[in-house]
Amino acid sequence: MNAPTPDAVETDPAYRAAVVDLLGVLAYGELMAFERTAVDATLAPTIDDKAALAEMATAEFGHFIALRDRLESIGVVPEEAMEPFRRPLEEFHEHTAPSDWLEGLVKAYVGDGIAMDFYREISAYVDDETRTLVEGVCDDLGHSEFIVDRVRAAIADDPRIAGRLALWGRRLVGEALSQAQRVAAERDALSTLLVGGVDRPGADLAEMGRMLARLTENHTRRMGALGLAA
Amino acid sequence: MNAPTPDAVETDPAYRAAVVDLLGVLAYGELMAFERTAVDATLAPTIDDKAALAEMATAEFGHFIALRDRLESIGVVPEEAMEPFRRPLEEFHEHTAPSDWLEGLVKAYVGDGIAMDFYREISAYVDDETRTLVEGVCDDLGHSEFIVDRVRAAIADDPRIAGRLALWGRRLVGEALSQAQRVAAERDALSTLLVGGVDRPGADLAEMGRMLARLTENHTRRMGALGLAA
Numbered sequence: 001m002n003a004p005t006p007d008a009v010e011t012d013p014a015y016r017a018a019v020v021d022l023l024g025v026l027a028y029g030e031l032m033a034f035e036r037t038a039v040d041a042t043l044a045p046t047i048d049d050k051a052a053l054a055e056m057a058t059a060e061f062g063h064f065i066a067l068r069d070r071l072e073s074i075g076v077v078p079e080e081a082m083e084p085f086r087r088p089l090e091e092f093h094e095h096t097a098p099s100d101w102l103e104g105l106v107k108a109y110v111g112d113g114i115a116m117d118f119y120r121e122i123s124a125y126v127d128d129e130t131r132t133l134v135e136g137v138c139d140d141l142g143h144s145e146f147i148v149d150r151v152r153a154a155i156a157d158d159p160r161i162a163g164r165l166a167l168w169g170r171r172l173v174g175e176a177l178s179q180a181q182r183v184a185a186e187r188d189a190l191s192t193l194l195v196g197g198v199d200r201p202g203a204d205l206a207e208m209g210r211m212l213a214r215l216t217e218n219h220t221r222r223m224g225a226l227g228l229a230a
Numbered sequence: 231m232n233a234p235t236p237d238a239v240e241t242d243p244a245y246r247a248a249v250v251d252l253l254g255v256l257a258y259g260e261l262m263a264f265e266r267t268a269v270d271a272t273l274a275p276t277i278d279d280k281a282a283l284a285e286m287a288t289a290e291f292g293h294f295i296a297l298r299d300r301l302e303s304i305g306v307v308p309e310e311a312m313e314p315f316r317r318p319l320e321e322f323h324e325h326t327a328p329s330d331w332l333e334g335l336v337k338a339y340v341g342d343g344i345a346m347d348f349y350r351e352i353s354a355y356v357d358d359e360t361r362t363l364v365e366g367v368c369d370d371l372g373h374s375e376f377i378v379d380r381v382r383a384a385i386a387d388d389p390r391i392a393g394r395l396a397l398w399g400r401r402l403v404g405e406a407l408s409q410a411q412r413v414a415a416e417r418d419a420l421s422t423l424l425v426g427g428v429d430r431p432g433a434d435l436a437e438m439g440r441m442l443a444r445l446t447e448n449h450t451r452r453m454g455a456l457g458l459a460a
Contacts, residue, residue, distance in 0.1 A: 031277070034284050038268030047261070047309045047316070051294070054264050058288040064281070079277045086277070 004200065006127040009074055014197050017189035019130055020071070024081030025089075025183065025190070026119060026137060027067035031082075032089050033112065034060040040104035049101075049150070056108070056143045063137045070133055084187065088179045095175050102154055106165050106226065109147045111172045113222045114215060116140075118180070121211050125193050125202060144225075151226045166228040173219065234430065236359040239304055244427050247419035249360055250301070254311030255319075255413065255420070256349060256367055257297035261312075262319050263290040263342065270334035279331075279380070286338070286373045293367040300363055314417065318409045325405050332384055336395050336456065339377045341402045343452045344445060346370075348410070351441050355423050355432060374455075381456045396458040403449065 008015045034057050041053035071078040096111065098104035116138040123134040155162045184191045196202025203211060223230035238245045264287050271283035301308040326341070328334035346368040353364040385392045414421045426432025433441060453460040 028277070031280060031284065034287075035268060035272050035280075038265060038287060039272065042265050042269065047258070047312055050261060050265075051298070054261065054291050054294070057264075057268060058291045061284050061288045064284070068281070082277055 003125060003131070004127045006129040008127055009130070012199075014189060014192065015200065016074075018193045018197075019126060020074075020076050020081050021084070021187050021190035022119075022122065022126065022130070022134070022193065023067050023071050023076075024078075024083075025085040026134065027064055027071065027078060028082035028085045028089055029115065030060050030064040030067060030137065032093055034058075034064060036093055036104075037108060040098065040101070040108070043098075043101040043104060045101060052143070052146050059143075066133060067137060070130075085183065088183050092175055092179045096172055102151060102161065102165060103168050105147045105151055106168055106228075107172055109144060109151075109226065110169045110219070110222055111176060113144075114173060114176060114219050117215050117218050121215070122193055125200075148225050151228075155227045162228060165226070166223070166230075169223050169226075169228055169230065233355060233361070234357045236357040238357055239360070242429075244419060244422065245430065246304075248423045248427075249356060250304075250306050250311050251314070251417050251420035252349075252352065252356065252360070252364070252423065253297050253301050253306075254308075254313075255315040256364065257294055257301065257308060258312040258315045258319055259345065260290050260294040260297060260367065262323055264288075264294060266323055266334075267338060270328065270331070270338070273328075273331040273334060275331060282373070282376050289373075296363060297367060300360075315413065318413050322405055322409045326402055332381060332391065332395060333398050335377045335381055336398055336458075337402055339374060339381075339456065340399045340449070340452055341406060343374075344403060344406060344449050347445050347448050351445070352423055355430075378455050381458075385457045392458055395456070396453070396460075399453050399456075399458055399460065 004012065004015050009019050010016070037053055037057035037060060041050050041057065044050035044053055068078045071081050096107060098107055119134055120138045123131045123138075126134065151165070155165075192200070192202065194202055194208075220230040234242065234245050239249050240246070267283055267287035267290060271280050271287065274280035274283055298308045301311050326337060328337055349364055350368045353361045353368075356364065381395070385395075422430070422432065424432055424438075450460040
């Protein structure tokens with residue numbers, strides 16, 4: 001499979017639309033991640049925990065800025081690129097509002113984890129320049145260790161919460177899939193990145209199956225790291 | 231009046247306690263400002279407004295980090311320095327939770343404005359190194375123009391809201407004063423920064439009066455900039 005060259009963003013309208021969608025959904029996703037992480041910080045039990053969440057939130061805002069700058073540099077109004085993803089992302093967050101500090105941590109780790117894995121998979125099909133940006137945004141910011149530590153300590157303290165948090169993890173994935181399906185159905189350009197377009201190769205059915213297997217495996221590994229059954 | 235020298239933080243225990251209190255209250259104040267601004271971002275009517283608030287919040291977190299680093303560098307555990315101010319600051323924010331986007335903007339402009347003016351006044355009585363840090367934290371981050379613009383536009387659109395927002399501004403100042411009095415009563419070290427200690431000059435009654443006049447004047451000016459009666 002040959003990935004598009006960076007100038008395809010200028011010369012191939014269908015590819016351009018796909019990249020604009022990808023950057024738009026990622027940008028609004030990071031802005032929402034900033035908000036949700038910052039709101040979760042208000043639930044933090046200690047000042048240190050509060051500061052750790054605030055630091056995660058500012059890193060997410062940094063990603064938003066990088067994506068917004070990139071949209072501007074290719075001549076797109078960032079708000080217009082983000083607008084189509086506003087409702088699905090807001091609905092995802094409305095349907096998965098954490099009821100406490102631990103649910104917030106699990107959501108940040110498991111929910112963001114699967115989303116970032118998915119965007120990394122998609123980035124295999126874009127030009128080098130876009131891929132470098134997407135991979136940077138999807139990089140683990142080193143906060144995972146903090147979350148794993150806090151969740152495991154809470155479960156050690158009261159093993160009964162593991163069941164509730166495991167259910168919560170499943171609900172997060174279910175909601176994420178249902179919003180992702182909605183986006184895929186509505187945004188043809190974005191879907192063709194993955195499945196290919198007229199002149200552009202994409203993933204065949206076998207590769208799609210392998211991708212889903214990788215996403216599921218990583219999700220199970222993350223749940224396990226938290227001490228939860230997937 | 232001679233300001234203390236930077237080494238007084240090491241050599242004068244009473245002065246050290248005062249500076250630790252000042253940095254502690256400022257640090258927790260900035261962490262709360264981060265949280266509140268980020269929560270207000272969830273109320274923003276447009277993506278641009280959301281991003282502008284998120285940017286303000288990350289700047290506030292940057293201030294928090296600078297203050298926390300300074301506390302660490304003088305050998306203080308930051309959480310311990312912040313702890314005494316946790317309740318008063320949280321109560322202030324609980325009592326002044328904005329009910330909408332505009333109240334949030336007025337609070338950020340008028341509430342932070344008077345707090346920053348106050349800390350700047352106090353910084354006249356500290357050593358150069360501490361003063362530089364405090365002044366940097368109190369610097370207007372250039373977001374005021376954004377807030378003034380949004381609030382004036384909203385009032386132009388519906389002049390009736392000016393009365394409600396003016397009342398809101400008065401309530402903010404009232405709450406801030408009542409929490410400040412509580413802090414002053416409980417934290418002797420911090421109070422002596424302003425009024426002076428055994429070996430340290432402070433403000434006399436006349437200077438205190440002038441300070442209050444300056445704070446009131448600036449507050450009235452800010453309310454006026456928003457198009458509100460103080």
